Amino acid sequence: MVPPNHDGRLIEALRASRVFGVLDEAILSDLAAHLELQTVLGGNQILREGDSSDAMLIVVSGRLRVSRRGKDGDLLLYNEVCPGECVGEVGMILDMPRTADVTAVRDSTLALLHRASFEALIKLHPLELTRVFSQAIFNHLRHAQQLNDGPVAQTIVVIPLHAGAKADEVAIGLTQAFARQGRSYHVPPTAQLDASPSGMQDLNGRLDELERQFEFLVFEAEANTSALTRHIFRQADQVIFVADADASPEAGEIEQFLKGEPGFSMKRKHLVLLHPATANKPNDPGQWRLDRDLERIYLLRRGRADDYAHLARFFSGCAVGVVLGGGGARGFGHIGVLRALEECGIPVDLIGGNSMGALIGAQYACGMTHDDIREQTMRFALGGEHPTLPLVSLFGGRRIERDLQRMFGDRTIDTLWRPYFAAACNLSQACTTVQDSGPLWRAVLASNSPAGLLPPVLHKGQLLVDGAILDNVPVDAMRRRLGTPHERRRGNGTIIAIDVDVREEFGVDAKLTRLSPWSTIKGYFSSDADPLPGIGDILYRASHIGGLNQRTRTVALADHYLEPPVAAFPLMGYRRATEIVDVGYRYAMEKIELWDRESLPRESSR
Numbered sequence: 085m086v087p088p089n090h091d092g093r094l095i096e097a098l099r100a101s102r103v104f105g106v107l108d109e110a111i112l113s114d115l116a117a118h119l120e121l122q123t124v125l126g127g128n129q130i131l132r133e134g135d136s137s138d139a140m141l142i143v144v145s146g147r148l149r150v151s152r153r154g155k156d157g158d159l160l161l162y163n164e165v166c167p168g169e170c171v172g173e174v175g176m177i178l179d180m181p182r183t184a185d186v187t188a189v190r191d192s193t194l195a196l197l198h199r200a201s202f203e204a205l206i207k208l209h210p211l212e213l214t215r216v217f218s219q220a221i222f223n224h225l226r227h228a229q230q231l232n233d234g235p236v237a238q239t240i241v242v243i244p245l246h247a248g249a250k251a252d253e254v255a256i257g258l259t260q261a262f263a264r265q266g267r268s269y270h271v272p273p274t275a276q277l278d279a280s281p282s283g284m285q286d287l288n289g290r291l292d293e294l295e296r297q298f299e300f301l302v303f304e305a306e307a308n309t310s311a312l313t314r315h316i317f318r319q320a321d322q323v324i325f326v327a328d329a330d331a332s333p334e335a336g337e338i339e340q341f342l343k344g345e346p347g348f349s350m351k352r353k354h355l356v357l358l359h360p361a362t363a364n365k366p367n368d369p370g371q372w373r374l375d376r377d378l379e380r381i382y383l384l385r386r387g388r389a390d391d392y393a394h395l396a397r398f399f400s401g402c403a404v405g406v407v408l409g410g411g412g413a414r415g416f417g418h419i420g421v422l423r424a425l426e427e428c429g430i431p432v433d434l435i436g437g438n439s440m441g442a443l444i445g446a447q448y449a450c451g452m453t454h455d456d457i458r459e460q461t462m463r464f465a466l467g468g469e470h471p472t473l474p475l476v477s478l479f480g481g482r483r484i485e486r487d488l489q490r491m492f493g494d495r496t497i498d499t500l501w502r503p504y505f506a507a508a509c510n511l512s513q514a515c516t517t518v519q520d521s522g523p524l525w526r527a528v529l530a531s532n533s534p535a536g537l538l539p540p541v542l543h544k545g546q547l548l549v550d551g552a553i554l555d556n557v558p559v560d561a562m563r564r565r566l567g568t569p570h571e572r573r574r575g576n577g578t579i580i581a582i583d584v585d586v587r588e589e590f591g592v593d594a595k596l597t598r599l600s601p602w603s604t605i606k607g608y609f610s611s612d613a614d615p616l617p618g619i620g621d622i623l624y625r626a627s628h629i630g631g632l633n634q635r636t637r638t639v640a641l642a643d644h645y646l647e648p649p650v651a652a653f654p655l656m657g658y659r660r661a662t663e664i665v666d667v668g669y670r671y672a673m674e675k676i677e678l679w680d681r682e683s684l685p686r687e688s689s690r
Contacts, residue, residue, distance in 0.1 A: 093292070094119065094195055097144045101168035103220050104142075111209050118201035126190035126318035127347025135182045137175030139198045143167050145292050146192025147321055149350045151185045159349055164189065164321070167295075173220045176202065187350050190239070190319040237295040240399065241320035244307040245327040246336050253386060254326050254356055255304040261389070261396035265685070266299035273306050291319060300400070309341040317342055322352040322399065329357040329383070333371040354380050356395070361387045366499050370521075383501055393685075394433055394502070402685045403433040403577040405566050407642070409557035410439025410531075410550065411584035412655035413465070413664060416458065417648035418444045420668025421582050423454050428676050429686040433577075434503045434565055436518075438551040438558055441582070442506035442531035446524055449504040450495065458661050460491065465658040469538075481529075481538040488525040495524045503565065506531040507551035507558035511540060516554050518561045555634065557583050559641040578684060581642035583635070584650050584668075646675055 098104045098112050107115070119142065124130060130141065133152060141148070148165040162184065165171045175182055176199055197205075206213055242258070244251035255270055262268035271294075294301055303320070305313050317323065325339070335343075342348060355378050359366055366383040373381065380398065384391040397403040406425070408418045418441060425432060437445040443464075447457045464487050472480035497504055498521050505520040506527040519527035530541035530548035540547035551558065559581050566577035639645045648668040653660055 093144050093193065094121065097142065097168045097195075101142070101170070103168075103170055103216060105168075107212060107216065111212055114208055115197075115205060116195075118205055119195040119197055122194045122196055124188045124192050124194060125346075126188050126192070127345055127350070129185060129187045130194070131172060131182050131184070131186035133182050133185050137172060137178075137180055137182055139196045140170055140172040140176045140202075141165075141186070142170045142195040142197065144193040144195055145295075146194075147189040148192060148194075149187050149189045151187065151350065153185075161350070161352075170220065173217060177217060177221065187347055189321060189347065189350055237299055237301055238399065239291070239295070239301045239303065239319060239321045240324060241303045241305055241316050241322075242324045242326060243305045243313070243317065243338065243342070245325050245339055246331055247307050249307060249326045249328055249331070250358055250386070251304055251307070251326045254324065254358070254384070254392075255302050257389070257392035258324075258396055258399075259300070259302045261392040262300040262302070262400065264393070265396065265400050265402065267297065268300040268302065269294060269298040271301065271303045273304055273312075307338055309338055313338070314342070314345060317345060317351075318347070320351060322354065325353065325355045327355065327357055327372070329359045329363075329367045333374070335375070349377065352379050353377060354382065356382045356384050359383065359385050361385050365495075366501060368496065368499050370498055383499075385501075390431075391501075394431070397431070397433055397577075397685055401577060403566055404431050404685065405434040405436070405562040405577060405579050406432050406445075407557055407559050407562045407579060407581045408435070408437030408441025408445045409581070409583045409585055410437070410441055410552050411556075411650070412440060413657040413660065414584040414648075414650040414653055414655065415440030415444060416461070416658075416661045416664035417584050417650045417668030417671075418582055419454050419458055420665040420670070421646060421648065421672040422448060423665075424669050424672035424676060425580070428673075428681075430580075430676070430684055431686075432502065434505075434562065436505035436507065436520075436558060436562055436565075438507040438531050438556055439534075440532070440584075441557075442528050445504060446492065446506065446528050449500045449502050450492070450524075451501065454665075458665055462658050462661045464488075464491065477539045478537055481533065484532070484538065485525075485529055488529050492524040492528070497521050497524055497527060500524075505558075505561060505565070507555060507561060508533075508541070508548040509535075509551045509553040510546055510548055511535070512546035516551055516558065516561065517543075517546075517548060518558065519548075520565075552585070555638075556585050557581050557638050559638050563641055578643045579641065580644045580646065581638060582646045582648070582668075583638070584648055644675075644679060646672060648672070 094116050095112060098116065104112065104115065121144070124146075126146075130148065143165050145167055148171060150162040150165065150171065152160045152162070154160050165186070171186055172182070174180065176197075240258070242251045242255040252272070255272075259268045259270040291301070303316050305316050353376075355372060355376070357367065357369055357372065363385055369381045369383065382395055382398075384395065406422070408415070422432070432448070435445045435449055436442070443461060444457055447460065452460070467483055467487055469479040469481065469483050471478060497519070503520070505518050508517050508519060508530040510517040519530065526541065526543070530543065531551055533539065533541055533549050535549040535553065540549050559579055562579050563576070566579065648671045650664055650667055653664050657664070
C-alpha cells in the first residue's frame with residue numbers, strides 16, 4: 085500500500101475528474117488524505133453484484149469494466165470507467181447493494197473511499213462535498229457520466245494468431261492511421277522490456293507516462309505464450325487478433341493460452357484477416373466466427389493505407405455510415421451524393437439501405453464505379469416484369485430475381501471489403517429485418533419486393549418484403565452497427581442519411597365519391613384533371629406509410645440528413661437516370677459546404 089500523499093497521480097486524477105475537479109485544492113488534499121490506494125491486476129473482479137456497498141472507487145490509472153449477467157446467463161458488458169471517474173458512489177451513499185459487477189480491464193491503480201471516511205469528509209466540508217456527490221448520483225441515475233476533460237488514451241494490443249501473421253504490419257499501419265486523428269505511438273516487442281517482475285512494473289509505469297503523452301497506444305505482441313505476451317494482453321483496452329486470410333480458422337496455441345487469462349471475456353476483441361494487396365474479393369470469414377466472441381471481423385489488404393484508415397476510424401468512433409432510402413427512379417440521386425462525398429474526401433465505412441437504396445448500396449459496396457452503377461441499375465429497372473395470377477402478388481418477380489443473381493453472382497455480404505446491410509420488413513415478425521449476411525442478391529431482392537406488387541422473399545420460414553412499410557431510411561439499424569456510446573470514447577460515428585422518398589400530395593377531387601376502374605382509365609385520358617391513382621400508386625403509397633410517418637425520428641437519428649430535390653422526376657422515370665444523378669450531386673455539394681468539415685474524417689481516395 086502506498087500512502088496517497090506520496091503519489092502525485094492521485095491528485096492529478098482528482099483534478100481531471102468532472103466529479104471532483106470542481107473542488108478547490110484544500111478540499112482535494114483532504115479528500116486525498118482519506119483515500120486508500122490499491123493496485124489490481126487486469127482481469128480481477130473488484131465489485132460483485134449484490135454485495136454490500138462499503139466503499140466507492142476512484143480510478144487513478146488503468147480501466148474498469150461494468151458488467152452484469154442476464155437472466156439467461158449471458159454476459160452483458162456496459163461502460164468502461166477511466167482515470168478520474170468513480171464507481172460505487174451511489175451504493176455507498178445510499179447503503180444499497182452493488183447493482184453490477186466491476187472488473188479491472190487491465191492493471192489498475194484505484195483509490196478507495198470507505199463509508200467512515202466519507203462521513204468524516206462530509207463533516208469537514210458539508211456544502212461542497214454534498215454538491216459534488218449529489219451531482220455524482222444525478223449522473224448515475226441519468227446514465228450520463230461524462231468523460232474527463234483531459235485525453236484518455238486508448239490502448240490496443242495487436243496479437244498474431246500464428247507465426248507469420250504480420251501483426252507488425254497491422255500495428256504500424258494502424259498507428260499511422262491513428263496519427264491522422266491524434267497523437268499515436270507504436271510499441272514494438274523490443275521496446276517492452278523483460279518479463280521479470282521488475283520489468284513488468286517498469287512497463288506499467290511507462291504505460292502511465294505514455295498515456296499522458298499520446299491518445300492512441302498500439303502495442304505489438306509476438307506469436308508466443310510468454311509471460312510478456314500475457315502481461316501485454318492484460319494491459320489492453322481492446323485486442324486485435326491478426327491472421328492470414330488463408331490460414332486455418334482453428335484456435336491455435338496462443339489463443340487457447342489467452343483464453344485462460346482472468347478477464348478474457350471482458351476484453352473487446354476484434355479479428356483482422358489480412359489478404360494480399362491485389363486481392364479482388366476477400367475470403368469468407370464465416371468459419372472464423374465459430375466459438376469466438378468477436379466484436380467485428382475486418383477484411384484488410386496488405387499495404388493499403390485506406391484499409392488501415394477504415395480500421396482506425398472504427399476504433400476511434402469516427403466511422404462514417406451512409407444510409408440510402410427507397411424511392412424508385414429518384415434513388416439515382418444516391419449515386420450523385422456518393423460521388424460528392426468522394427470528391428470531398430468523406431469516407432464511407434459502412435453502407436446500407438432499403439429498396440432502391442439497397443440496390444445501389446450493394447453495388448457500391450462491391451466496388452463498382454458510379455457510371456457502372458447508373459448503367460447497370462437502369463438496365464435492371466427497365467427490364468420489365470410479367471403479370472401473374474394475382475393470388476400472392478400482381479407480378480411474378482422471376483425476372484427480377486434472375487437479374488439480381490446475374491448482377492451479384494455468388495457474392496455474399498460477408499465477402500465485401502466494407503460492411504453492408506439491406507433492410508426488409510418481416511411480415512412474419514412484424515418488424516424490420518436487417519440482412520447483413522448471406523447471399524447479396526437475396527438481401528437486395530427482399531428489400532426490393534413491395535408487398536402486393538411482388539411476392540415476399542422466403543427466408544427461414546419468414547416472409548420478407550420492401551422495408552419501407554416500417555422504415556424506408558433505416559438509420560436506426562446503422563446507429564446500432566456503429567456501436568453504442570460507451571464503445572467509443574470519442575463519439576458514436578457519423579451517420580449520413582439520404583432520403584429520396586418525396587412527400588407528395590396524394591388525393592383526388594373532393595367531389596369524387598368512389599374510385600373505379602373506369603374513372604381511373606378516364607382520368608388518364610382527361611386533360612382537365614390529374615390522373616387518378618391506380619393500384620400501383622395505392623400499393624406504393626401504402627408500403628411507404630411507415631417511413632413517411634417516422635421521418636422526424638429519422639432526421640433526429642442522423643447526423644446529416646440529405647433530401648435531394650427530386651420531386652420533379654416520376655417514380656418510374658428510370659430513363660432520366662443521368663439527370664437525377666446530377667441533381668443529387670449538385671445538391672450534396674452545396675450541403676457539404678455548410679457542414680462542419682472538421683468534425684468529419686477525411687480520406688484522399690476510396
